[in-house]
Amino acid sequence: MLASKRLGKELTKMHENLAPGITKIKCDDFQEWLMDIRVDDNPLYHGEVYRLKFTFSNGYPIEAPEVVFVRDETHPIPIHPHIYSNGIICLDLLDKSGWSPVNNVESVCVALQSMLASNTKNERPPGDEDFVRTNRQRPRDINFVFHDDKV
Amino acid sequence: MPAGNEYAAEQLKNAGNLKFREGDFEGAEQLYSQAIIKNNKNPLLFTNRANARLKLEKWEGVVDDCLKSVEIQRENMKAFFLLAQAQLSLNHPNEALSSALTAYDLCTKSPTQTNNAARITALVLQCKKAKWEIRERDRIRRRADLLAELEEKLEQDYKRQIFDVDEKMAAGTVGRVEGTEEKAELKSTWEKKVDDLRTAFAVSDPEHMAKREVPDYLIDGITFEIMHDPVVTKNGRSYERATIIEHLKRSATDPLTREPLKIEELRPNIALKEACEQFLEGNTGWVYDCGFGEDATDPRWAHLSSY
Structure with a gap:
C-alpha cells in the first residue's frame, strides 16, 4: 500500500512538469514504469533516446526500485564505464546502502542523466562480456563494489 | 474458573x-x-x-x-x-x-x-479525512442548497443500492466475496459522481469551492502524505515519524545528507504538527491531497488548485 500511494502521488506531480529530457512512457500500474531520457549536451549520447525500466516492490520508497536500461530497435543501451551492455547499472544511489527514500522516479532519471552528461569515456565496464554472459542475478541482489564516487 | x-x-x-x-x-x-x-x-x-x-x-x-x-x-x-x-x-x-x-x-x-x-x-x-469530509459536506450544504440536494439524492441512491446488495448477501443469492466487490464498485462510482458534481459547481465558483492542495512544507518527503506526527532531523528537515523510523531501521543515515542519524536523535516538531492540524481544520475548499488508498489523478484540477 505504501508503494501505490506514493507512486500515485509521484504520477500527479509528473502531470505538471518533468525535468528537461525526461518523458514518461508507461506508468499505468504500480509495479513497473518505463521512462525515456535524453542527454543532448554530451556528444557521446547526442540525439539518442534511452529507455529505463523501473520495477517497484511493495516497500518502495523505503526500498530502492530496481532500475535498468532496456534495449529495443530504437533505444540502445548507453555506453558508459558503469553501465553493462545488458542494461544493468552500477550506481550507488540504486544500491541498498546508497538509496534514500526521499529519492523518486524523476530524481533517479535526473541522476542518470547527470551520470551520462559528465562521462568522457566511450567504454563499457571492465569485464562487461563475462558479466553479461554469466550474470543470472537480479540487479538488486548484486553486490557492486563502488570504485569511485566521482562519476 | x-x-x-x-x-x-x-x-x-x-x-x-x-x-x-x-x-x-x-x-x-x-x-x-x-x-x-x-x-x-x-x-x-x-x-x-x-x-x-x-x-x-x-x-x-x-x-x-x-x-x-x-x-x-x-x-x-x-x-x-x-x-x-x-x-x-x-x-x-x-x-x-x-x-x-x-x-x-x-x-x-x-x-x-x-x-x-x-x-x-x-x-x-x-x-481525520472522514471527520473533515463530514464537516465539509455541511459547509457546502449551507452554501449551496442545490448542490446539497443533488448530493443527498446521490447518497440516497447509493445507500439503497448498498442495502439491496446486503439483502441479497443475507439471502444467500450473492456470495460474500462477490457482494463485497459489488459494494466497493458502487462506492467508487458514487464517490466519482459526487466529485464530478462538485467539480461542476467549483468551476462556477472557484473561489469558494476549489480543491486545496496541501502545501509542500506539510508533506512527508517519504510517503508524500500530509504529516500527522512530524519529527525533525539534525539538518532541520521534518518527516512522518513512522516512515523515517522504517528508513532508519534499514540505514541509520539522514535521507538527505546521508550523515549518520539515530532514531533517538529525532525530535518532535510540535509547531509543524499544529500547522498540519490547522490546515485540515481550515474550512475552505476540499483538500486535494489527503486521499486514502489509490486515488486516481485528475488533471482537470490543475487550474483550480490554490495554495
Whole structure:
C-alpha cells in the first residue's frame, strides 16, 4: 500500500512538469514504469533516446526500485564505464546502502542523466562480456563494489 | 474458573488462528467464541474475535469485543486499532479518531511495536479525512442548497443500492466475496459522481469551492502524505515519524545528507504538527491531497488548485 500511494502521488506531480529530457512512457500500474531520457549536451549520447525500466516492490520508497536500461530497435543501451551492455547499472544511489527514500522516479532519471552528461569515456565496464554472459542475478541482489564516487 | 479451562481456551484460540489464516473468518469467529466461553479473562481472545468480525464486517460486534478487551487490559493497542476501524465504518469519525490516536500513543510508547506505527498513522489520517469530509459536506450544504440536494439524492441512491446488495448477501443469492466487490464498485462510482458534481459547481465558483492542495512544507518527503506526527532531523528537515523510523531501521543515515542519524536523535516538531492540524481544520475548499488508498489523478484540477 505504501508503494501505490506514493507512486500515485509521484504520477500527479509528473502531470505538471518533468525535468528537461525526461518523458514518461508507461506508468499505468504500480509495479513497473518505463521512462525515456535524453542527454543532448554530451556528444557521446547526442540525439539518442534511452529507455529505463523501473520495477517497484511493495516497500518502495523505503526500498530502492530496481532500475535498468532496456534495449529495443530504437533505444540502445548507453555506453558508459558503469553501465553493462545488458542494461544493468552500477550506481550507488540504486544500491541498498546508497538509496534514500526521499529519492523518486524523476530524481533517479535526473541522476542518470547527470551520470551520462559528465562521462568522457566511450567504454563499457571492465569485464562487461563475462558479466553479461554469466550474470543470472537480479540487479538488486548484486553486490557492486563502488570504485569511485566521482562519476 | 475450573482447572483446564484456560488450556482448552488456548487450544481453541490456536485453532481459530489457523482458520483465520486460511481466510475462514466465520470459522475463526466461532472458535474464538467457544474459547471465550471457557475463559473470559484473556484480552487476546476478544481482540482476535474482533479481528475476525472486522473481516466479516460485523462492526457492532467488533466494538463490543474491543471494549471488553480494553476492560481487561487498559493499555491495549490492538483493541484500539481494531475499534477505530469499526467506528470509522459505522460512520463515527470523531470516536474513530480518538481510538486511533490512543492506539498511536500506545504504539509509540512501546519500543517493540514500531512496525505498526505506519499502519496506525495511515488509519489516523483516514479518520481525520472522514471527520473533515463530514464537516465539509455541511459547509457546502449551507452554501449551496442545490448542490446539497443533488448530493443527498446521490447518497440516497447509493445507500439503497448498498442495502439491496446486503439483502441479497443475507439471502444467500450473492456470495460474500462477490457482494463485497459489488459494494466497493458502487462506492467508487458514487464517490466519482459526487466529485464530478462538485467539480461542476467549483468551476462556477472557484473561489469558494476549489480543491486545496496541501502545501509542500506539510508533506512527508517519504510517503508524500500530509504529516500527522512530524519529527525533525539534525539538518532541520521534518518527516512522518513512522516512515523515517522504517528508513532508519534499514540505514541509520539522514535521507538527505546521508550523515549518520539515530532514531533517538529525532525530535518532535510540535509547531509543524499544529500547522498540519490547522490546515485540515481550515474550512475552505476540499483538500486535494489527503486521499486514502489509490486515488486516481485528475488533471482537470490543475487550474483550480490554490495554495
